[in-house]
Amino acid sequence: MLPYRAVPAPRTAALAGLAERLGFTSVWAAEVSGADAFAQLAAAAAATVSVELGTAIVPIGSRTPALLGMSANTLATLSGGRFALGIGVSSPRIMRSFHGLAPTRPLAAVGDALTILDDVLGGRRTFHSGEAFSSSGFTLTVPAARPPLLLAALGPGMRRLAGERADGVILNFVPASAAATLAAETAVAGRPFRRLALVRVALAEPGADRTPVTLRRGLASYLRVPPYARWFTSLGLGAVVERVTAQPDLDAMADALPEDVVRDLAVVGTARECARRLREFASTGLEPVIVPETAAGDVEAYERLITALAAHLAD
Template sequence: MTQNWGMTIPFYDRSLSKAQDLIAELPALGYTDVWSAEVNGTDGFVPLALAAQWAPQVRLGSAIVPVSTRGPGLLAMSAATLADLAPGRFVLGIGASSPAIVERWNAGTFAKPYARTRDTLRFLKRALAGEKVSEAYETFEVKGFKLERAPKTPPKIVLAALRPRMLRLAAEEADGAITNWLAPADVQKVRAEIGPDTELIARLFVCVDEDTERVRETARWMLASYLTVPVYAAFHDWLGRGEVLRPMHEAWAAGDRQAALKAIPDEVVDDLIVHGDAATCRARIKEYVANGLDTPVLAPLPGAMPIDQAVRELAPEA
């Protein structure tokens, strides 16, 4: 597989409306991909639609769009629109997301996350191929849906996957797996579940800053907010960090946020956040690649170096 080098858009320090010039610069810097996200900022599709015009050479991917915040038909329509804008260059990343995003923020139902993701994948493969779909899946039923204009080139579909069952689904029925919050040494364990031929994509949080203590202080807030989510807690149990993260989980459950932050060991922060000078960060990213990561998707964090400069200095051709 050709080595990819991705960038997360939009950037942390600017709105999408002010990102055009930097996004347009990415191909010349050697970035092959841009990947959006969808939590509580921009949605997963609009940034990619704009990037399709601003940087027409790059591959576009969503990492990820939840399967329970849109109906299956609407999700198919959005994917078809992007596939039409960027034929052969759009990758639809979908996943279960979390109870907070699905239920508390979007008034949806977070139930049977594995089955809902599997069912959505199977529906989308048929719908995006132009089929008329009438099917009673385990988690929803579709009656007579057919895209008015199916894309000439259906997009590849990749799954957010953190543990063996979903990773195997990604390998067996999708076109790749997306993961998050892992160390270089964790890649081999994830890769073992999907085999050598399935694309493995991961978002890597990178802070170009040589002030280690400052980076750790900021990173602890990010780590606590993610690793206390049940799916990520289970992921890191599987990766072998259950005991070392237990004090953090206990303090968080007790409502003591400061104690939870202090309980995250330095080595965990350093494992999961790429930081240091630009050369050190690039070398660390290459460790992920050496261990089996096909597509690192960088997410530069605010630090001593301005983000636009960090984007340039983290490029593979820097």
């Protein structure tokens, strides 16, 4: 995963090139309030030759489905067919506060978006009037080969929708202890179906008894986001969510996270240890998308992490 906070876009394109040279097979981009994910990946397409490029994710509400289809089609062309479109509903803070959008029913909104995107990316004329999104008469003028369409999902309803209508699912915060179970639950019979999982990776000194504060703060911040609070609760971590979110500030929340929970939700250790755990995670059937946990804007630390990790993943 490319850094999406406090890193200028030209640096992220260079990081994509570095990732390819190090032997990574895919490069993913997200967006919140930094670089536009599609623009990032367009630059990455010019800086790379063979790696897969994908969004993980872009929200369905900040662009119309037709525009999402245009952007995906453009990147599929620019990359020579190396692009995958990962979409999701995002969070209430991003959609309502940042973008000023009215709340929608997530499953209905995603269903509308998938219907329109399926027509757009398939080169067909749109004709859909939905609860959240509508499009009529739109056709791509120069359609590329259809890129894979992946859906971010936490709850069972969204995971089921992904299995029925998308080419793959993108999971987030999958505990290592539950990876095999979730891999089995998200398997789809009879057709190719990718199961990706965003996995936070943080380097730590040998024998360190405390996970890095950057990782702990990042994880704690998600516990106060309602969809993620529900997700963690469904994993049996309801008491942890209550205890952590009762703290007065983010530092206190991070400090209140149990160490065993952090280590179950993220990969922490030396580069060799992290590589081993990532291989174990992949053996469950889930495809890990590495999210390097470094301080915002610290490109050098990001480079050190992926370089050290690549050396041991190749062992």
